[in-house]
Amino acid sequence: MMIMMATVTMAATAEGVAVKFPFMKAINPNLTLPNRTSITILVLMYSFSVGSMALSFDLMDSFEHDGNGATEALPPPPPVPPNIVPLQAEPDHAPEPVKKKVMRVPMTRRGQGSKGQKVPLLTNHFKVNVTNVDGHFFHYSVSVSYEDGRPVDGKGVGRKVIDRVHETYDTELAGKDFAYDGEKSLFTVGPLPRNKLEFTVVLEDISSNRNNGNRSPGSPNENDRKRQRRPYQSKTFKVEISFAAKIPMQAIANALRGQESENSQEGLRVLDIILRQHAAKQGCLLVRQSFFHNDPRNFSDVGGGVLGCRGFHSSFRTTQGGLSLNIDVSTTMIIQPGPVVDFLIANQNVKDPFSIDWAKAKRILKNLRVKTNPSNTEYKITGLSEKPCKEQMFSLKQKGKDDDGEVQTLEVTVYDYFVNYRHIDLRYSGDLPCINVGKPKRPTYFPLEALKLNKYEAEPMLKSCGISIGTNFTQVEGRVLPAPRLKVGNGEDFFPRNGRWNFNNKKLVDPTKIDRWAVVNFSARCDIRGLVRDLIKCGDMKGIQIDAPFDVFEESPQNRRAPPLVRVEKMFEDIQSKLPGAPQFLLCLLPERKNSDLYGPWKRKNLADFGIVTQCIAPTRVNDQYLTNVLLKINAKLGGLNSMLSVEHSPSIPLISKVPTIILGMDVSHGSPGQSDIPSIAAVVSSRQWPLISRYRASVRTQSPKVEMIDSLYKRVSESEDEGIMRELLLEFYVTSGKRKPDQIIIFRDGVSESQFNQVLNIELDQIIEACKFLDEKWSPKFVVIVAQKNHHTKFFQPGSPDNVPPGTIIDNKICHPKNNDFYLCAQAGMIGTTRPTHYHVLLDEVGFSADDLQELVHSLSYVYQRSTTAISVVAPICYAHLAATQVGQFMKFEDQSETSSSHGGMTSAGARHVIDIARVTKVVQIAFCVLFLVPESDAYPLLE
Known part of the structure; x- marks a missing residue:
């Protein structure tokens, strides 16, 4: 039994305070306490219940305060009577055990595919041999500051300072080579003499170097001379090197067996840093994982004061075939010095x-x-x-x-x-x-x-690690999947050839009728009558019935020198005054094909303010192929369908046609580098009208700048009409799919790196699950999560041939991950240069796809992008999500221009950009960001009625 001192504060009366505690009856049935603000009592339990009110005692020493704030000692408590056993209160309800959340991790590979014609290929991976698996890398933290303690923030200064330390204090560093990342980390093979080292070095400008005598570099006083000389414009730096961690090279070998850990990732990072440091010492410009040599032959003037520079990208990768070095040609843009x-x-x-x-x-x-x-x-x-x-x-x-x-x-x-x-x-x-x-x-x-x-500033250590790199391309085996059969109008089926097809003498599978439209002309050099005549004729050949436009709105010549926003506003004033009702779409002729300043404000005005479908063109040479491509976009935006997979019509898609399945595409678009105040744009598209997988709609939100994880998939507490992206997409699927809820949800995610896979599985997927639970507590669909990556540097070649790999080429062996489920797919036919495959990572598969069925589904989804007559490089849901985010990105660009047009500051008075609130715009606008536009209700256009 524990005896504790506790304090109870209560209101006192003139007669005192009578307190009755059930568990103290054996001590004193009626205990009256003196009139004091704070009293000390002896208790045998630190908490108890009186009625429904629980009282808790705060532990304190045995002292009290009188009314004037003075402190006086209390007499010792009375002794505890013998044979007293206090009663212990039982809780009304046993506390529920806290459920620990199980963190999801990427799934392991279940097997490899076998369908398709086998083809030998070469890839730009080079085998790396690691012999010194018992060695260790030693990680040291580096701090570089000026003599007065100020941190060094100049670009490239840290690397110069550390190079000077290595040159000057070779003895103190035990002659060890080290790799420096240019910031705060330094790595060696084996330890330095001490865990903490401090140095002082002098770094002078190149222009201030002077001849300090005729001492040879090997003379006894050479190091002292380097440490002490202070020529004109020199600066003194303090350097602290402190031990941080020990990284076993065995961790790299473990990673090759699929046993990845933090140490293995850190070990690969060290190898990358060694290569980067070697490139830096050769006078190369370092840009992330790429390096560019200062050779005039590598530079080309691309105009606009910008130089294109060709170089190389390098990174170490763990693969099924062992450790490999991936080397690829890389290009960067640099500002022309001067x-x-x-x-x-x-x-x-x-x-x-x-x-x-x-x-x-x-x-x-x-x-x-x-x-x-x-x-x-x-x-x-x-x-x-x-x-x-x-x-x-x-x-x-x-x-x-x-x-x-x-x-x-x-x-x-x-x-x-x-x-x-x-x-x-x-x-x-x-x-x-x-x-x-x-x-x-x-x-x-x-x-x-x-x-x-500025002009940009211009390894033996690998050998000491026991690492050697091969000089031959890695050989892999690929498989070429056959193109899926497509269906067009009049029940016609056909197979694409070499990843391409056309609509010559073909009609669209579901053409729309266009009877309410108009032409808006911002271009003074276009033949409007001829363009409209040819467009109507081309539409008739494709099955699209197009009536004559209601009107052609020509821009007044006096408005052409006005700012873009003013030009758009003036044009809409004219449109509102003449149009009798809402048009199906507006055909807009812009004066410039690319980078027109009118594009952003025009798109925003149509989509955000009025919810009008618009098609912008800047024709320089009009022919049938050009008009066909324009009509494919218009038909898709108005809810039509250009082509579809034949298996959708059957339907016979494995594991999808028999079970209601929704397919999602997710992407986040960010502002340009240096624009840290522009919101990121999250776009999610979803399939509709199951069992079709060719029709999609979009939902878009803005979120905090540079944030990759989507935070608006589900909103727990809705203070506005916005209930999150997933609720509206799931309800849309339910309404358009015969009132069926999807039992399977397939998610394609773009734009995330390997380090963010766990966040996709445990942050974004959790939101989607919560959205499902909100709509129906008993609803537990199965999930498939696939990440698509385009920004990698793996390329494939046909040995002995200058041609690209055939469209439909898939690789799931040798250079793929040793444990996780991933594969490369080159669905498109490369037109120029070397075709870049898409790297797909299957993070979760609760449906149980076989490798062949899943790869075939991904391949087929590359043929349902309605804006194109070719197979595309990534699945259509991701392409639509990227398109939706880009459309809103034009709004952001327009906002940026409109705010900077009146001053040099470019910011609002509050210091942040004003952007459109996507969550509060009408439903018609939210679906307009997808290329497949749902025809809106007439009341969506109150300003045009």
């Missing part, structure tokens, strides 16, 4: 600095690195000034102090300072904005002419 103003003139294709669009300039200049003239100091651009150089003021500190000892300042313009104080001749910067290289609240301004864009 004066900033020259770059902007070339980039915007203008004649002089006074014609530069500064809203566009701000977006492209942000985060670029520049150097000043003539001091050669490096900065990073953060923005532009609101005022021109001749008007932008700042406080210039004076040498003297006033009578109060305060530093005196003088308000001057940036232009006057550089001309009068720095004696720099500025020819045209006075009337142009300044470049800010400081912080938003503490700007540092430079005239445009004073800055120039």
Whole structure:
């Protein structure tokens, strides 16, 4: 029995407080306590129940307070009477055991496929042999700072500092080679002499190197000279190297047997860092896993002040055939070094600095690195000034102090300072904005002419690891799956040839009738009458009945110089005044084929404000093939169907035709690099009208910038009309599929890396399951989760042939994962260059597909994309999701342009971009982002009625 001191605080009366505790009756039936605010009692239990109210005691020492706040000691508690056994209260209900959530992990491979014609192939993987499996990598944390303790933030400085440490302190480092990742990690084979090392090194600019005597590099005082010399413009750095972890190389061997761990991933990372460091020492530019050598033959001018640079990508991979090194050709774009103003003139294709669009300039200049003239100091651009150089003021500190000892300042313009104080001749910067290289609240301004864009900066360790790399391509065995049979109009079936087909002399399987439409012309050079005549004629050949357009809306010449938003608004005013009702769609003629500034505001106005289907074209040469492609898009957007798989009509798709099945495609689109304030766009498309797998609808939401996991699949508490993406998609399937709930849900996810597979299985899938439970507690569908990756660097070739691999080529051996279920599929026919396959990872399969059935389904889904007459490189649901996200991305781009058009700042007053709230737009708009558009109700267009 435990005796505890506890405090009870209660309101006291003049007569005292009478307290009756059932478990204390044996001690004193009526215990009256003195009148005090806080009292100490002896209790035998620390909690009890009086009626329905539970009281708890806080442990404390034996002391009390009187009403004035003074503290006085209490007498000791009375002794516990003998033979007293306290009663223990039983809880009303036994607590339920906490269920520990079982984390899902990617499934293991059940087998390999066998269907298709076998074909020998080569791949750009090179075998890696690991002999020193008993060795260890030692991981050390690196801290690099300036002499005064400030952290180093300059790009590439850390690598230069660590190279100087290795060069200067070779003895202290026991002569060991090491691999440095350029940031905070350093790796060695075997340990360094001590777990913590501190060094001081001096790094001077290349332009300031001086001849410090005639000492030879091997002289006794050479290291001391390197440590102590401080030439002009030199900087001193402090370096701390601390032991962090020990990584056994055996972990890499374990990974090859499918026993992956954190150590095995870290070991492969070390190998990648060794290769990157070797490339850096050869003067290469490093961009993630790629490296580019400073050789003029590798550069090509692509226009707009940008250079294309060819190089190589490398990464170590664990495969069924062992460890391999994947090497691929890579290309990056770099800004052409030189004066900033020259770059902007070339980039915007203008004649002089006074014609530069500064809203566009701000977006492209942000985060670029520049150097000043003539001091050669490096900065990073953060923005532009609101005022021109001749008007932008700042406080210039004076040498003297006033009578109060305060530093005196003088308000001057940036232009006057550089001309009068720095004696720099500025020819045209006075009337142009300044470049800010400081912080938003503490700007540092430079005239445009004073800055120039940087030129980019320019392994024996593998042998010490016991690692050797082969020089021959890896041989693999592929299988070529036959193309699925397609059905078009008039009951005609056919097989695509070489992954392609056409609609010559063919009608669409489900054409629409177009009787309410109009033409909008923003282009002054187009023959509208001829285009409309040819479009109607081509539609008749495909089975699409097209009536004459209600009207042709020509843009007024006086509006063509107005901003894009104004041009669109003026056009819609004209449309609203003349159209008698809602059109089925609007055909819009744009002046430019690509990158038209009108595209974003026009699409937003149609989809977000009115829910109107629109087709934009910029025809330069109109022929039957061009018009056929346009009609395929229009027919699909209006709810028609161009072609379908013959097995859908039977229906005889394995494991899908007999059981209600919904197919989802999921993708997230992010803003461009450097645009951290633009929301990410999550798009999910779903199949409808089961057992068809050719019809889809879309649902789109915005979410936090740069967040890859979709957080709007299910909303637990709905404070608005938005209940999450999955509820509306599941209800749509139910309504269009004979009031059947899907018993199987097949999910295709795009845009995630291997490190995010567990998040897909345990975050996104959980939301989908909760959405199903919300609609029906007893509903437990089976799930299949497949991730598609295009941004990998594995390529396949036919030995002895310049041709690409045949469309339908599938590989599920040798270079695939040693344990997990994955395969490569090249469904498309490559037109230019080397065909890139799609890498599919099957993370979960509760349905129980065989390898052949699942691979055949994925292959067939590459033939149902309604905008194309070729097999596409990735399944259609993912392609539709990407298309939907791109459409909303045009809205984001339009918002960016509309906010930056009036000033150089490009931000709202609150510092964040205003974007469309996709969750609150009408249903017709949410489904309009998918190419297969559902025909809306007439009340969806209140503004056009």
